[in-house]
Amino acid sequence: MGDGDFLSNTFLGNAGNLAMGMNIFNWLSHDEQFINIPTQVKDDIILEMSPAKLSLLGAFFLFVIPGLLVLSGSLIWFKRRNR
Structure with a gap:
């Protein structure tokens, strides 16, 4: 405003x-x-996923993202160590 x-x-x-x-x-x-603030109800608040997609999403956040962080950190450490 x-x-x-x-x-x-x-x-x-x-x-x-x-x-x-x-x-x-x-x-x-x-x-x-x-003075009031009206509540608004959202229509699409339910997320429907199959168990396979849910497992894939969980594996992505549990293994892929931490693995990429460890890999990038190792590469940075290795490059800085060899200077």
């Missing part, structure tokens, strides 16, 4: 700008009982 553009027609539907603008005007008019 850097300027009044967040309340223009172009940006009114973005990320709760309308609710924020209404709350600002309610706060400025000393109507604190009308």
Whole structure:
């Protein structure tokens, strides 16, 4: 909220700008009982993965990423040692 553009027609539907603008005007008019933040329910919060994909993802984070970090650290150490 850097300027009044967040309340223009172009940006009114973005990320709760309308609710924020209404709350600002309610706060400025000393109507604190009308200030509320409506909850929004997300439709796609469930991630469905097959057991094979889940195992592959787990192996990637448990073995591949640490292995790459160890490999890159070893290469850097080896190059610096041979200077």
